Structures are given as C-alpha cells and as structure tokens.
Amino acid sequence: MEQISRLKTFRWTLVLPFIMVEYILAYVDRTNISFALDGMEKTLGMTSATAGFISGIFFIGYVLLQLPAGHLASRVSATKNILALSILWGVFSALQGAVTSVTQLTVVRFLLGVVEGGMFPSIYVLVANWFPAGERGRASSFFTFYITVAPLVMSPLSGWIVSNADWWGIPSWRWLFFLEGAPGVIWGIIFWLLIPDNPQKASAKQLSAAERAYLLAEFEKEDKQPKVVQEKSYLKAALNPSFIFLTLSFTGLVMGNYGIGIWMPVIIKSISNFGYTAVGFISAVPWLIATIVMVYAGIVNDRWGNKRALIIILELIAAAAFLGISYVGTSSLWLSVALLSIAAAGIAAVQGVYFSFLPELITKEMVGGLTGIFAAVANIGGFVGPFAVGALMAGGNKLGGMLFLAGMLILAAFFIAFCKNQAADHGHGSSGTCAMTK
Secondary structure (H helix, E strand, O other): OOOHHHOOOHHHHHHHHHHHHHHHHHHHHHHOHHHHHHHHHHHHOOOHHHHHHHHHHHHHHHOOOHHHHHHHHHHHHHHHHHHHHHHHHHHHHHHHHHOOOHHHHHHHHHHHHHHHHOHHHHHHHHHHHHOOHHHHHHHHHHHOOHHHHHHHHHHHHHHHHHHHOOOOOOOHHHHHHHHHHHHHHHHHHHHHHHOOOOHHHOOOOOOOHHHHHHHHHHHHHHHOOOOOEOOOOHHHHHOOHHHHHHHHHHHHHHHHHHHHHHHHHHHHHHHHOOOHHHHHHHHHHHHHHHHHHHHHHHHHHHHHOOHHHHHHHHHHHHHHHHHHHHHHOOOOHHHHHHHHHHHHHHHHHHHHHHHHHHHHHEOHHHHHHHHHHHHHHHOHHHHHHHHHHHHHHOOOOOOOHHHHHHHHHHHHHHHHOOEEEEEEEOOOOEEEEEEEOO
16 A cells, blocks of 8 residues: 555646646735736835735735635535635636726725635645645645745746736736636636545546555544544634644744745845846746755655654744845845745745644544634734735835844744644654644
8 A cells, every 4th residue: 555655646646736736826816916016006006005905905805714615625525615716716816907996906805815715725625635644744845836836937927917018008917917817717617627525536537446445544544543633613623722823833934925925026126126027037036946945845744754843944044034135135136036045945845844734733524624714813914924014115125024024934933832743653754743832
C-alpha cells in the first residue's frame, strides 16, 4: 500500500491540480485590484487610505459564509458549493469594472468577499477527503501554490492589461476586471463535472480498486488517532485553547500576506518609477522564488513533523525581511526586491504548514465548519492588513507599512509558541498537534 501513495494517481494528477487552479482563479480575482488601484484613484477620486479600505472590505464579507459553506461541504457536497460560488464570484469580479462610484465599488467588493468566503472551507474539505495525514503536508503545500502562482501569473498579465487595454474608450483598469472575471465561471463548471467529493464517490475509471482500498484504510487509521479538539459543538470547539492560539497565529500571518499581496506593485513602482508592464514582471519575481521555497517546505513539513518550530522559523525570517525593506528604503531597487522575495517566500511557505495542521487538530466531521471559523477569524486580518498598510503609506512614506507587517508576523510566531507540539507517527513521518502549554 505504501507504493500506491507514491504513484501518479487520480488524486495527485487531477484532483489536486484542479483544486489549485480553482483557487488560483479565485485568488487572482481578489488581488488583481492591486493593479487597478492607480486608475481607480484617478477615476473615482480615492485616496490611498480609501483604496486600502476598499481592498480590505472584501474580507468583512469573506467571513459570512465560512462556517455555513464549510458545514455544507463536510455534510452535503463540496463540489456543489464550488460550482455555485465560482459562478457568483465571476459575476461580482467583473462588476468591479462597471462601478462609477466609491460606494458602488464598496458594495461589489463586499459581495465578492461574501461569495468567495465559502470557497476556502469547501476546497479544504476536498483536500482532507482525498489526502491522508502522511501526504497532507505536500498536498497542502501544492494547494497553497495559489499564493505564489496566482500573483506570478496575475502580475505580468494584469500589468499588460492596465498598460495596453484602453479599448473603445473604456479605461484599462475596467478591462482588467472584465477579462479576469470570466475564467472562474468556466472552470467552476468543469470542476463540478470532473471532480468527485471523495474516493467513495469516484468511479472505477477514476480510481483503481487498490488505491481506493489504500485511501479508505489510511483514513480509517487516521480517524482512530486521538484529536486535541474532541468537541462536537462548533462553539465549544472554537473556544478550545488550542484552536484559539492557532487561529490567532494565522490571523497575524494573513495580515502580512495580504499586506504584501495588495501593495507590492505600488511599493515597487514607488521605488523604481517604472511603468506598470515592467512593474508587473518585477512583481512576479518574489512569487516565483516563493513557489520554489514552498516545494521544499512541503517536504520538510511531512518529514520533520515539528510544525510549530517550522511555522516560527518561517515567520521570523519573513519578519526580518520586512524590517530590512524598511531599513533599505528606496536606496536599492534590487535589494528591496530580494528582501520582498524572502518575505513572500516565508509567508507563502508557512501557510501550507497551517493548513496541514488543522485536520490533525480536529475530527473529520468538524473539518469543514471549523476550517470555516478558522479562516473567517483569520481573514479579518485580510481587512486590517491592507487598510493599515494603506493608511501608513498615505503619509508619503511608501515603506512605512513594512514595519507593521513585520510586527504582525512576529506576533503570529509568538502565538504559535503557546501551542505545545506533540509528534504522532502516522506512517509517513510525524505530524504535530497543538495543545495548550501547561
């Protein structure tokens, strides 16, 4: 059975790539506003602080569907959730290009957050359904490639659209939303047609008898492992100290992630004074490097097993890079890009560790709902991060927000340090679980 997990099987060659592409498209549609901000500020009369608020309002809406969608994904169907949400998010993403006022943009951005909010727990239920504990570190890292691949693809493409798509008198920033909103709808339909909810629902053509038996045996073994959070009530489980510390830690990370994700093009442009096409390609460099780092982080995650230590190391490295950027300032474009690359790599790589942590902390039937709560609380940081960075940059110091981002990552490392790491052998290395330090 060990050999089966190493073959190019249905879950590795189709399920996981489809999951990654689905979330890449979602991530592009939530962060491509970073390339539209300059045009929006001129057309709609926004300040940097207002732009930061608009960028972040997405995450206020994002929290609303996390728990309901996660519950439905675990108990009914994750793929049906994904189909409905993909269609709605594509529509609202495109509508961002049709707004004529800040108020309209705020409403549309909020609604985009609402429909995208249910996507993450639905997607992650599929990851937990298809990948046993011994494979979940690598699978989570592969899934979280969206963090780096999305901006890697989006940055040059969006930069080109904003620089060149002034067609029929419509500003290029509007075309950006029109052109990048449609693919999510199409892919959501394809996803629903081809990807089953779990191995039990897969056909004989999709899944061999040997692989099906292997997966069912691994999941049965995993279900027998004691979990730190045993509560069957969402409220009681969410109040478990282990879950609270992990969630607070992830919240600090999310602030850093979206702070850099939304504002990186603006920061690079302020340092370089290049046009947006060049800025787009330069902005892709940190995400390319981060993608490579994520591959190795996933391997270390599965083999080492000390998830708490790995999280602390990666977050402190990223924090140090942000501090370096604030010190270097505008004196060296390429040194700043190198430091941005280190920060992006640390932030991106550590997310896969968090995502592999959760199913080991909670029981399988609670994965969807608690992942929704986890992401809902943490993504409040997705509002605070861009807004705080935008407010700090409004004073004319384009790098002032870097100190804030460094502080949030240090805080994230501090909270995870309160999680006691307990190694438990699952047959593919060890994995860490989180418990309140005595």
